[in-house]
Amino acid sequence: MLKVAILDDYQNAAMDAADWGQLSDVDLMVFDKHLGHDEPAIVAALQPFDIIVAMRERTRFPRSVFEALPNLKMLVSVGMRNLAVDAQAARDCGIDVCGTDMLAYPAFEHAWALILSLTKQITVEDQVMKNGGWQHGFGVGLNGKTLGILGLGRLGKKVATVAKAFDMNVIAWSENLTSERAAEAGVGYVDKETLFREADILSVHLLMSPRSKDMVGAAELALMKPSAYLVNSARGPIVNEAALLDALENKLIAGAALDVYDVEPLPVDHKLRKLDNVILTGHTGFVIREFHQLVYQQSVEDIQAWQTGNPLRLLNPTA
DSSP states (O other), rough: OEEEOOOTTTTSSSHHHGGGGOSSSSEEEESSSSSOOOHHHHHHHTTTSSSEEEEEETBBOOHHHTTTTTOOOEEEEEOOOTBBBBBBHHHHTTTOOOOOOOSSEEEEEHHHHHHHHHHHTHHHHHHHHHTTTOOSSSOOOOOTOOEEEOOHHHHHHHHHHHHTTTEEEEEEOOOOOOOOHHHHTOOOOOOOOHHHHSEEEEEEEEOOOTTTTTTTTTHHHHSSOOOOEEEEOOOOGBBBBBHHHHHTTTTSSEEEEEEEOOOOOTTTTTTTGGSSSSOOOOOOOTTHHHHHHHHHHHHHHHHHHHTTTSSSBBBBOOO
16 A cells, blocks of 8 residues: 655645545545654655655755655655755656646735735734724825836736736836836836836745845845835745845835745744734745645546556656
């Protein structure tokens, strides 16, 4: 019987989201707590398993982990791109890595939920009302304001489309963006300094890479208006955490809304949890019911296909 581990199911959603009963000759175990970042502890917990279903970019699988798991034969990664999994190292160890499809829309919806919560002070007013109060403060209008988009890819373009419905001015920059591509999206193309200087709201939509790490640092935050907000629903390390903490603590910007962090889950004693000018969500931008149903049902399909010798959505085929 194959032993299957389902990792990082924080919400205990996996078993209800898919029909795992379709699998034959398997013994399932769900881990609803993060295994942490200590490799020996991760290896010790996963030693018995033949198959692992890994939620995208939660538990890391470098070469050293694969080499320490001799029983592992297959890893299912949620999504077709997972920076936390060294797929070539898995192949070198004889381990098949298969993926699943993803939903494109939840992340951009969440970006707008963060923008609106931040500018309309939704979380503050909600708590005031529940404490018996009334009209604690006031929000910020979006009409006529400038939304700066750092990374005008698929998600950035969707965010821009909604901004236009609010009659906002939209500008964008990234290292690969051209004025022609920006014009096709109906967005103003500016240089990097202008993006940070003019944005009333700066929304981050870059892919994580060595080039994008710390793309937003102290110099960029210093360019922003004291009334401006930063929203990051992309990846934590794109925004230098120390620089952002300094900007928030010293009110160099009005506030921030974050869904992603350098270390996830965010440590319980982290300084960000104590600030009153930041809205935090726990990397829930992609976590909706429909997402769970898609990725876990396709995980079942991947395992079924692999059992028959015909793996689906193979991310590390043999040469």
